[in-house]
Amino acid sequence: MRLSRYFLPVTKEPPADAQIVSHKLMLRAGLVRQTSAGIYAWLPMGHRVLRKIEQIVREEQDRTGAIEMLMPTIQSADYWRDTGRYDAYGPEMLRITDRQDRDLLYGPTNEDMLTAIFRNASNSYRDLPRILYHIQWKFRDEIRPRFGVMRGREFLMKDAYSFDLDEAGARVSYNRMFAAYLRTFARMGLRAIPMQADTGPIGGDLSHEFIILAPSGESEVFFHKSWEEARSAEDYAVDADDVEALQTFVDAMTADYAATDEKRDEAAEAELGDDLRRSRGIEVGHIFYFGDKYSKPLDFKLPGPDGDMVTPVGGSYGIGVSRLVGAIIEASHDDDGIVWPEPVAPFKVGLINMRVDDDACAAAADDLYAKLEAAGVEVLYDDRDERGGAKFATMDLIGLPWQLVIGPRGIKNGVVELKNRATGERDELSAEAALEKLA
Ligand code: ATP
Numbered sequence: 160m161r162l163s164r165y166f167l168p169v170t171k172e173p174p175a176d177a178q179i180v181s182h183k184l185m186l187r188a189g190l191v192r193q194t195s196a197g198i199y200a201w202l203p204m205g206h207r208v209l210r211k212i213e214q215i216v217r218e219e220q221d222r223t224g225a226i227e228m229l230m231p232t233i234q235s236a237d238y239w240r241d242t243g244r245y246d247a248y249g250p251e252m253l254r255i256t257d258r259q260d261r262d263l264l265y266g267p268t269n270e271d272m273l274t275a276i277f278r279n280a281s282n283s284y285r286d287l288p289r290i291l292y293h294i295q296w297k298f299r300d301e302i303r304p305r306f307g308v309m310r311g312r313e314f315l316m317k318d319a320y321s322f323d324l325d326e327a328g329a330r331v332s333y334n335r336m337f338a339a340y341l342r343t344f345a346r347m348g349l350r351a352i353p354m355q356a357d358t359g360p361i362g363g364d365l366s367h368e369f370i371i372l373a374p375s376g377e378s379e380v381f382f383h384k385s386w387e388e389a390r391s392a393e394d395y396a397v398d399a400d401d402v403e404a405l406q407t408f409v410d411a412m413t414a415d416y417a418a419t420d421e422k423r424d425e426a427a428e429a430e431l432g433d434d435l436r437r438s439r440g441i442e443v444g445h446i447f448y449f450g451d452k453y454s455k456p457l458d459f460k461l462p463g464p465d466g467d468m469v470t471p472v473g474g475s476y477g478i479g480v481s482r483l484v485g486a487i488i489e490a491s492h493d494d495d496g497i498v499w500p501e502p503v504a505p506f507k508v509g510l511i512n513m514r515v516d517d518d519a520c521a522a523a524a525d526d527l528y529a530k531l532e533a534a535g536v537e538v539l540y541d542d543r544d545e546r547g548g549a550k551f552a553t554m555d556l557i558g559l560p561w562q563l564v565i566g567p568r569g570i571k572n573g574v575v576e577l578k579n580r581a582t583g584e585r586d587e588l589s590a591e592a593a594l595e596k597l598a
Pocket residue numbers: 268299301308309310311312313314316442443444445477478479480481482
């Protein structure tokens with residue numbers, strides 16, 4: 160992509176109403192624009208990041224056997240009346256009336272609708288277990304939308320729903336999601352800590368929030384220092400079809416204390432002593448077992464293996480896809496701007512032509528641009544007639560992992576400069592060597 164033909168409205172000064180660093184940087188780097196309170200337009204650069212994150216989420220859901228579908232944003236209120244949730248949900252639900260005077264709503268979540276859809280199409284225990292998911296916009300009329308996309312009113316969520324014959328089966332589905340979540344966040348360069356969360360009236364231990372540590376986080380969190388160690392997706396490799404291995408994995412990952420404010424355990428913390436850490440955190444995902452909370456009111460029953468009717472049990476599993484864009488920036492930035500982890504970067508390389516008026520420079524930059532594109536490398540080519548300093552500042556702000564700089568002095572000597580945004584390391588090398596390194 161040539162920057163001269165792109166739409167990237169970057170600004171020097173952060174808008175006054177942005178409080179946290181990710182919100183400021185998202186506005187400055189031209190990722191989003193607010194269109195109403197808590198509602199955002201995703202500009203081209205932000206949209207690319209959102210799609211990258213969405214794709215990682217999708218791949219890890221698919222890998223664990225969840226099945227993708229797509230439900231509408233607008234729901235009939237009847238789905239919610241049937242589960243008894245329509246009145247209970249409260250003012251966060253955006254309620255709409257159509258021209259026939261029918262009650263509709265903009266979905267804040269999909270348990271009610273999907274349980275009804277699944278019930279109507281399932282005939283026996285052979286239709287279980289299943290995990291279905293979609294990645295769709297949600298609306299919650301949050302009382303205090305803030306922090307940009309982190310607490311929006313309209314936001315993109317991946318929500319999955321499991322249906323199982325019994326609690327033992329549901330635990331397997333839960334464990335699959337648990338492992339998939341750890342891998343998902345690790346692939347984005349994030350360390351998400353699974354923390355025990357509220358289970359509501361169901362009780363039990365099958366509710367975890369996945370929390371990213373950040374000073375701007377909305378919740379206070381407490382955890383064993385072992386969670387400070389860096390981990391990669393490989394550390395979370397486990398065969399999702401091996402039920403025992405999966406349980407062993409989840410047990411290991413929950414062995415060390417980690418809890419949010421609401422679930423603090425004083426005895427456990429006292430035992431930890433100096434190993435206890437305290438921080439603030441951002442919730443990027445939540446997995447939850449709710450038993451027959453929806454199947455029961457919807458009278459969802461199936462003939463089980465021995466012919467007796469069984470009420471399936473389920474759980475729901477959310478990931479805040481659009482919130483993750485902000486959360487990743489909170490976790491990865493410096494004074495100059497965003498530092499995108501490569502797997503979610505909008506482009507891999509920023510190619511900078513230092514002197515558009517220099518023929519040799521322009522020819523070399525054009526040539527590299529064509530070759531990078533041909534090699535399938537995502538490259539943003541700054542071919543604008545601007546000062547070098549301004550180009551560097553823009554590249555640092557938008558945070559692409561690599562900057563490839565073509566200048567007149569280098570061209571004379573047959574070299575280009577490759578800068579690593581994260582480490583600041585600069586290398587002089589031939590254009591061919593740079594290509595090879597990036598392709
Ligand atoms: P929170 O406690 O932050 O209000 P929640 O518990 O209501 O979130 P869930 O219903 O568990 O959220 O939704 C699943 C995921 O969706 C959350 O883990 C979070 O990442 C994301 N999410 C929830 N509310 C918002 C919002 N207003 N803006 C952006 N993302 C959100």
